[in-house]
Amino acid sequence: MSLLTAEITGCIGQALAPVRFQVNRQDIRKYAVATGQRQARFLAGDEAPLMFLFSVLMPVLPLDHLREDGHCPDSPLLPELPLKRILAGGSRYEVHRRIYPGDVLVCHQTLVDIHEKQGAEGPLIFLVFENRFENEAGEPLVTEYLTRIAR
C-alpha cells in the first residue's frame, strides 16, 4: 500500500512567492575563499561559481526562529509526510548562462514531483523541488532540481 495519499500528491505544483536578489561581488569572494577555490575569476568576484547559488536560497531569519540544532525551519513546500527523517538526495543543474556580480536574479521554487520507492531498509519518499533562477526579463539562467528523501 502506497504511503502517498491524495493529500500528499496534491501538493505537487505548489510554489513559493518568487525570491529576488542581487548577486554581490564580496559575497562571491567570501564563498570562493571558503570553498578553497583556485580560479582567479571567482576569487576576484568577477563571476559566481555554480554552487554559489546554494547560498542565496538560505533564508535569513531572526535567531529565535532557528531550531535547537541551529537549522532554519524546513521549506513551507515540504508536505506533512508519514516518514519524518528528511535527507538530502542531491541536485541536478541545467546551466543556461554564467552568473556575474550585479546580476539581479529571480528564483521560482516549486515542488514538482513526489514519488515512492522501496529501499533496502523500507519505503522511501522522494521529493523533487525545482529552483528556477531567471533574470528580471524572465530569461532562464540556471535551473536546479533538488531531491530530498524522506525515510
Next chain:
Amino acid sequence: MIMPTLDIGQALPSRQYTPGTVQLFLYNAAIWNAHRIHYDLLYAQHQEGHPALLVDGPLQGDWLTQLLYDWMEDSDELLAFEYSNRRAAYVGDVLTAHGEIQAVEGERITLALQIVNQQGQATTVGRATLRRP
C-alpha cells in the same frame, strides 16, 4: 594550434581536500547555515551521534565543480552538473576529488566525478556536461 585529444576514460587532474574547522566555519558563514553539526563538536557527537564535525554535502558538490573549472578551457561552457552525497564525510578525513571523461559527442563532453575518502569509499558522486567549441 594542436587541440588536445579527448579519450574516454581519460582522467582529470585529481585534487585532495582536508577540510578543517576554519574552512567549515567560513563555508557555513558564507552560505548562512547555522546547523550545529558543522561547528559544534559536542553537539554533533552527543546529540546526533557523529564521530566528528560533518563536512557539508553541498561543499563537496562545489569541490566537484572545482575539478571541472580547473580543467576547463576558457571557451568551454558548463551546461549541466549533478551530484549526490552517498556517505558522511568528517573533519579529519582526507577527501580526494576525481573525474574522468565518460563520453564525447561533437562539442559535448560528459564527465563522471566523485569524491572518495581515505578508505576509498565514495562520499559524493556526480556528473557534468561541458561544451567545448
